[in-house]
Amino acid sequence: MISKKNWFLMAAVVGAFIVAMLTAAVPQQPVAIAGEENGYYGKKAKYVFYFIGDGMAMPQINSTEIFKGTLNSSEPMYKDKLNFTVFPYQGMQTTHATNSFITDSAAAGTALASGHKTANDVLAVDPTNKIKYKSMAEMAKEKGMKVGIVSSVSIDHATPAVFYAHEPSRNNFYEIALAISDSGFDYFAGGGLLAPTGKKKDRPDALEIAKQKGYKVVNSQDEIMSLSKKDGKVIAIQPGLAKDEAMQYEIDRTNQLSLADFTSKGIELLDNPNGFFMMVEGGKVDWACHANDAATTVRDVMAFDNAIAEALKFYAKHPNETLIVVTGDHETGGMSIGFSGTKYETFVSKISKQTLSFEEFDKQVKAYRTTVGETGGNLQDWLPSLANNFGLTELTAYDKQRLSEALAQSMLDPKKRAKDEQTYLLYGGYEPFSMTVTHILNQKAGIGWTTYAHTGVAVPVFAQGIGGEIFQGYYDNTDVAKKMMSIMDVKFQQ
Template structure:
């Protein structure tokens, strides 16, 4: 790739591109001169499934409850970053899933929903973290969902299916990624894998330090490759973790994982690349779970602060912060009690997932009423209690992407809306253009409106790496 040519498939700056099919090639190569320095390191942070309303509500919550702005919004207010909107479509739909979205970043090509870096014509696209590894940089990923989940995987491997997480766990080892942290014990543990392979042991044989708790992580060396797996599937939601001393002691925060990943790679002479994902933001949006959503967005924001603190001191690090797609499009709804209703969220002590799992078919109406009062601070009326109870007797079922127990997430969020003024449009991904911000070397070249695949070439260009792979 000619370094004076930027974005292999073009910027979306050209007029009329928004009406093209998502499988069309957008624009042509344009002349580009790198007006900034070269980024030695790149940290890309993705709040998975973050609609604009999620970013807004986390900032509102921090302002109204804690008297401060979020790190992300402070970057805007202080004019520290370049900012853009990004189109997130996949090759098969204007509404992407996380696998195709991550593959757009990771492989630079739009793929069909559900696949990882496999073009619609079957071509395997080399993921960007492998490209950087080939150029001598260290590479890592940290997340609050399984480390083998779609978003980390899209930067690291290719596979026909995002669901091949056991295979992805092994592929990471073959590629020799330097830092991997998140959940997903079921894909590494010989007692849980169908093939009974002990993947942890295989990592240890290759020199990795394997850690399975917050304490082990904090005491692990910085001079060895690191695999940290801290739960069976995704990590607990932040608000549930913060309500349990046991979970606080066992599960590291996303900010702590981010700091550890930086510490493990920052002294490498050729630099590093790091992906940080707030994956449970997406899971909370799928469940219309406002406490899960806001507190995991705040946890993501704390990880962003870690990245920014390092980048501002280092001076050679490009920070990219964005989301892969919107989800459920939540927001505060107009009304005379909107302020006090929104502020009532501080009374929520757990997620709806936790709360609704406390209800059973034999729970009495009195028990359900007391549970909601304890967890959310408001009282249900008799009809609301009966409606919720009906879901536990097999009369009604409510679907959702991660709702394997058919819990009444949507119904309960509609009841909560009367008390917290939060509305949702769905329980699934949306086609919104999303927020994108950059800080550091190369960030000044960000255009106001781009396509998700452009990020791939932007990172290569910022690092001074020609796309000859």
């Protein structure tokens, strides 16, 4: 008979043996040592995709999934996943700047590109403008990788600029434009330049300077689609740009190139034995959210997701060499799935009736103002357009009151409009009639907004591929950059 003491000893030995066997059977992920939570000690990534949805957080993502579900199914509760929301590794990042819990794109972009915090409005330097923060794109170029920067807004805007420029203000557009050709990066594509000849339009053209430094500058669809590796360094600007040198909102795009087209072409041009780094920004998600235009927002998130699909095609061919990271720099608009008027119900399918962005509708409003004058506005004139362009066929007396008041404001010259707090809360500095139309449609769909600016909420991170597992958890936006640098095998600059 086994004694009680020996029985416990045998149980301990058997238990230890079982634990050892189970541990050996489970694949072990690379683990960072204490104090180096961003370290990665596995195989390094040869191809790195960094997708940044400007202004995109969970509300924009969830709304798009619900909207996509309404398009693809007749089931009332169907939600269709996006390409990146099924990535195996997911985390959350905080977004504050050094001087505010609510960041702008310059400060957030600096953190995401370099791993350093800075103040709002500041572009890849410290708040005192004494220290330049090197981005992972610059490090990749130094390492011998090819580098591409793509954006649906102007390529001198804050998010793309933090990867190649260093300025005390994000509004130094001419200096930023010159930094494009100084960077030596291989592929810039999407939007144009806001001030290629300076604020006073009296400086040497930044694009001509780029040509002198070896860049091929193309701005026709045929030229862009015909680009090949023999063309060398390229700046590809979409022809027929929309307002502020940006690509069209997806809801307005007709035959123009898409963000996915520019991503696909970038992959073709950048692919080489030394690997590549490509940052792709869905910049107009942010702009649509600033204007509280839900239909335009979700269409641009879908366009962003289509660009990610191009990276996934490449990943399928190189799964053991590729990393794809998708995140946002901050949330914009205080978007929510839920509005007091619809209580516990949503009717997101209603925004599918919208056929154009607020920006295109603004053009109609301005043309009408020119025709009828300051006192000639009549809501009855707009009812067919509201039905055809927004699906607004059932307007309450309160809806009509709001629309009539907004139309009266829109008929005034912008310089004559009220500048008080109430007016700002109603229209946010946008065209009053356009803003009221989209607000009413969004509210009927059960979608709410709290601001025309950014918010300070945390933003999700999605990763797939080499090293993706270290993006799980809750961390700061600077850590996103540090994690990526570790997987790329480039050294974070203290």
